[in-house]
Amino acid sequence: MLMAVDREQWATKFGELPHWTCPTCGKGHLAPIKDKMQFVETGPSSAAHSHEAWEPDWILCRFAGFLQCTMPGCGEVAAVSGTSPSDFIEDWEAQTQTLLNLYVVKSIHPAPVPIRLPEKTPELVADSIKYASALVWTSAEAAANQIRVAVEHLMDDIGVAATTKNGKALTLHKRIELFQKTDAENGDVLLATKWLGNSGSHVAGLERDDVLDAFDMIEFVLENRYGTTKQMLLAKVAAVNAKKGPISTKKKKL
Numbered sequence: 114m115l116m117a118v119d120r121e122q123w124a125t126k127f128g129e130l131p132h133w134t135c136p137t138c139g140k141g142h143l144a145p146i147k148d149k150m151q152f153v154e155t156g157p158s159s160a161a162h163s164h165e166a167w168e169p170d171w172i173l174c175r176f177a178g179f180l181q182c183t184m185p186g187c188g189e190v191a192a193v194s195g196t197s198p199s200d201f202i203e204d205w206e207a208q209t210q211t212l213l214n215l216y217v218v219k220s221i222h223p224a225p226v227p228i229r230l231p232e233k234t235p236e237l238v239a240d241s242i243k244y245a246s247a248l249v250w251t252s253a254e255a256a257a258n259q260i261r262v263a264v265e266h267l268m269d270d271i272g273v274a275a276t277t278k279n280g281k282a283l284t285l286h287k288r289i290e291l292f293q294k295t296d297a298e299n300g301d302v303l304l305a306t307k308w309l310g311n312s313g314s315h316v317a318g319l320e321r322d323d324v325l326d327a328f329d330m331i332e333f334v335l336e337n338r339y340g341t342t343k344q345m346l347l348a349k350v351a352a353v354n355a356k357k358g359p360i361s362t363k364k365k366k367l
Contacts, residue, residue: 141184261310
């Protein structure tokens with residue numbers, strides 16, 4: 114089923130770590146393992162305590178820990194790490210302040226994937242998307258480039274020519290234009306994905322939201338080309354229209 118990426122799970126900063134979908138089984142969720150999350154204050158942060166204007170929200174830590182899949186029979190373990198700045202959470206009604214350790218994730222391994230990959234997704238396409246999923250925490254540009262690589266592999270799998278009749282290599286842009294002639298809708302989506310990937314070649318050329326847009330776009334194409342949800346639904350539509358009513362064959366209980 115096609116769904117837009119949940120932006121809250123791929124934010125740049127968290128008060129609590131999300132329960133990401135397990136990248137191994139795809140059914141359970143990654144939950145922090147109790148007592149397996151550690152915070153260590155950095156040296157410069159410790160030294161700053163002696164500053165006359167020091168405040169607790171100056172504290173900066175690094176964190177590292179483990180997450181485990183909640184699905185019985187899976188139990189996959191993922192390592193997570195990053196930076197933990199401090200910030201005050203205000204409760205205006207109670208007139209209190211709570212100092213909270215925030216999470217700025219820099220690495221998760223194995224990394225959760227923002228989109229659902231249809232079972233028949235080509236292996237090289239899936240590998241590039243999984244690699245992009247790992248890079249999204251550290252570099253929007255690098256992640257976008259990997260999604261662009263996934264589009265290249267997708268063109269190969271679909272059978273779009275990679276060279277001219279004379280053996281000259283075709284650019285990805287030209288290959289997508291060729292694809293658009295037979296599949297305009299998906300071709301348009303891939304062209305937009307490619308433009309985002311191209312922007313990944315420039316420093317500070319992309320925000321994380323831009324990369325998540327690229328994930329949304331390529332998921333749309335993968336579901337159209339390799340998924341079964343659309344075909345199954347259309348088959349039911351045709352059956353209901355043909356019968357002019359419900360297609361369930363279950364007998365009513367007496």
